Amino acid sequence: MALASTKEAIGAVTQMLQTKLTAKTSVSVSIGRPEASAGAIGEGAKLNLFLYEVAFDGHLRNFSLDEGQPPPLWMALHYLITAFDSGRDSDSIDAHKLLGRGLAALQELNFMKPNPASLADAPLVSNPEPLKVTFDSADVELLSKIMQGADEKYRVSAAFQVRPVMLMPDALPSYAPAVLSVGPPATPGVVVLPSMGPRLESLDPEKFEAGQTLTLTGQDIGSVNEVCVGGSCFPPVLVNGDVTATVPLGTALSPGSYPVTAVRILPSGRRFSSNALLGHLLPTLATAAHGPLTAAGPRLHGDLTLTGNRLGGPQDGIFIGFYKDGACALMLEATGVAAQNTLAVTVTPEQALDPAIYFIILRVNGEQAIHSPSVDWT
Numbered sequence: 001m002a003l004a005s006t007k008e009a010i011g012a013v014t015q016m017l018q019t020k021l022t023a024k025t026s027v028s029v030s031i032g033r034p035e036a037s038a039g040a041i042g043e044g045a046k047l048n049l050f051l052y053e054v055a056f057d058g059h060l061r062n063f064s065l066d067e068g069q070p071p072p073l074w075m076a077l078h079y080l081i082t083a084f085d086s087g088r089d090s091d092s093i094d095a096h097k098l099l100g101r102g103l104a105a106l107q108e109l110n111f112m113k114p115n116p117a118s119l120a121d122a123p124l125v126s127n128p129e130p131l132k133v134t135f136d137s138a139d140v141e142l143l144s145k146i147m148q149g150a151d152e153k154y155r156v157s158a159a160f161q162v163r164p165v166m167l168m169p170d171a172l173p174s175y176a177p178a179v180l181s182v183g184p185p186a187t188p189g190v191v192v193l194p195s196m197g198p199r200l201e202s203l204d205p206e207k208f209e210a211g212q213t214l215t216l217t218g219q220d221i222g223s224v225n226e227v228c229v230g231g232s233c234f235p236p237v238l239v240n241g242d243v244t245a246t247v248p249l250g251t252a253l254s255p256g257s258y259p260v261t262a263v264r265i266l267p268s269g270r271r272f273s274s275n276a277l278l279g280h281l282l283p284t285l286a287t288a289a290h291g292p293l294t295a296a297g298p299r300l301h302g303d304l305t306l307t308g309n310r311l312g313g314p315q316d317g318i319f320i321g322f323y324k325d326g327a328c329a330l331m332l333e334a335t336g337v338a339a340q341n342t343l344a345v346t347v348t349p350e351q352a353l354d355p356a357i358y359f360i361i362l363r364v365n366g367e368q369a370i371h372s373p374s375v376d377w378t
Contacts, residue, residue, distance in 0.1 A: 003168040003333060005123045006072070010054065012123040013077055013131065013162055016112060017049055019120075024105035027098065034082040034147065034155050038090065045086045045094065047102045050157075052146050053078035057164045065128070065168075066319070066366055076163035078136060080146065081106070082155050090155040103158055109133050112162075127166050135160045172328045175321045175361045177372040198224050198262040198274035207280040209370070210310045211249040216262055217242045218274065225265040229279060230258035247281070249309060254316050254340065255283045256365035284309040285369035288360040290377065299352035300377060304360070306343040312336035312364035320345050321361035322353060323372065328361070329353060336364075353377055 018029045028046045030037045037048040060074035083099035085092045111130040114121035124131070138159035147154050200218040208214060216227065226233040227245035232253055234245045243262060247253075259276035266272055286308040293302040304320070312318040318334040320343065330353060332345045343362075347353060355378040362369040 003126050004170075006126055006166055006168045008123040009127070009165050009167055010051075010075065010077060012114075012121060013165055014049065014051060015120050016114070016124070016131075017079070017109075017162070020109055020112070021047060021049075021102060021105055024108065025098070025101050033152075034080065034090070034157065035152050037082070038084060038088045038153070038155070040088075045098055046084050047098065048082045048084065050080040050082070050146075051077060052080055060164050065317070066363070070169075073167040073169065074163075075165040075167060076161050077165055078159065078161045080138065080143075080157040080159055082157040090157075096156075099156070099158065103135075106133050106135075106160055124165075126168075127164070129164060131162050131165065133160055133162055172331055175323065175328050175331075175363065175368070177323065177359060177361065178368055178370045197272045198264055200260075200262055200274045200277050203260055203277040203279055206278070207282055207367075208247065209282050209284045210247050210251050210253075211284075213244050213246045214260070214279070215239075215242050215244050216260070216277075218262070221262050221274070223264060224262040224274075226263040228259075228261045228263055228273075229253065229281065233263065236262070251310070253281055253310070254313055254365060255281050255310050255367045256316075257281075257367070280367050281310065282367050283311050283362055283364045283369040285311070285360070285362045285371050285373065288373040288375050290375055293377070294349075296349045296352040299354055301347045301349050301352040303344060303346050304375065306360065306362065307341065308369070309341060310364075311340050311343050311362065313338055313340050316365050318343065319363045321363070322358040322375075322377075323361050324356055324358050329358065 021029045028043060030046055030048045033050055034048055055076045057074040057076045062071055064071040081102050082090055083095045083102060084090050085094035089095055110133055113130045114124035116125050136159040138157055143157060198221045200216055202217045204215045221243050222238055224236055224243060227236045232251055236243045236245045257278055257280050260279040261276045262274040264272045288306050291303040293300040313336045316336050318336055320332045320334050321328045322330040330351055334343045334345045358375050358377055359372040360375055361372050
């Protein structure tokens with residue numbers, strides 16, 4: 001996800017609206033205060049968009065992309081759309097006709113999705129939801145407040161909003177190395193009503209790496225044929241009434257949270273699945289090493305390479321943190337490879353770090369690697 005470019009998302013929304021309205025109405029669309037647009041000469045009939053309010057989206061205020069980390073800014077953008085005829089009049093019949101065409105075009109847009117191949121839409125590609133266009137009430141009181149002043153003229157307009165628009169600030173996450181020891185074992189976490197078929201009660205461990213063996217306990221699980229983690233299924237082994245299964249090192253799964261189920265295949269071929277327990281496949285970080293470092297004043301910058309297993313692929317959300325003295329000094333976003341066995345990031349001159357020993361923290365799709373190797377950044 002190209003989160004850094006989301007800071008320009010407000011302008012990108014305005015540009016997207018301008019482009020799509022122009023294509024649907026076949027008239028030019030200007031941006032700015034209605035009175036300024038009315039003063040432009042020689043443009044002919046046109047529509048004008050005016051962003052008059054930038055509000056915080058209350059429905060998503062506390063929604064974070066990475067659980068436990070600060071949420072991004074979720075915005076609702078409020079616009080006025082005003083129509084002008086060829087004589088720059090907004091109160092004529094031709095202007096009213098054009099306003100109706102503009103409103104119909106907005107209604108057709110409804111859910112707007114950015115084009116990943118468009119540079120103009122790049123700040124919106126990471127938006128987790130399509131942009132929804134909804135109409136607001138543009139009563140006399142609202143328009144009078146916006147269009148007051150000696151140089152302003154009351155012009156009939158319609159109001160609408162676009163949400164949710166995500167802006168991701170440059171905030172360092174509150175990551176920390178994983179806890180390697182725990183207290184007494186937890187009690188079984190899932191209680192189900194008796195029923196036909198396998199019923200799971202516990203999964204051990206709940207957080208696991210590729211190559212690790214999972215143990216499932218429950219009732220009626222002695223005759224299951226598969227243990228499934230997400231959409232990948234593995235052969236089970238019955239041990240002392242419990243079922244075990246090994247997630248192979250070469251699994252195609254990416255790190256993340258998955259439902260773990262036990263499946264019995266009936267003679268008819270029908271699959272009878274148990275209730276699901278939540279399992280967490282962790283990335284396995286083996287080594288971290290930097291290349292030649294370059295000085296930027298007293299600080300250093302350069303490349304960092306990580307190796308391991310299940311480090312995340314091209315479509316995964318991958319974050320690498322440099323941890324020192326009880327805090328995360330730098331967080332970088334990485335792009336994985338299909339083999340998921342290596343990662344590379346660059347610390348730019350603007351992000352240069354003080355010479356020190358840093359612990360490297362890797363999180364993929366919200367799951368953190370247990371091992372945090374150290375790097376001597378000197």
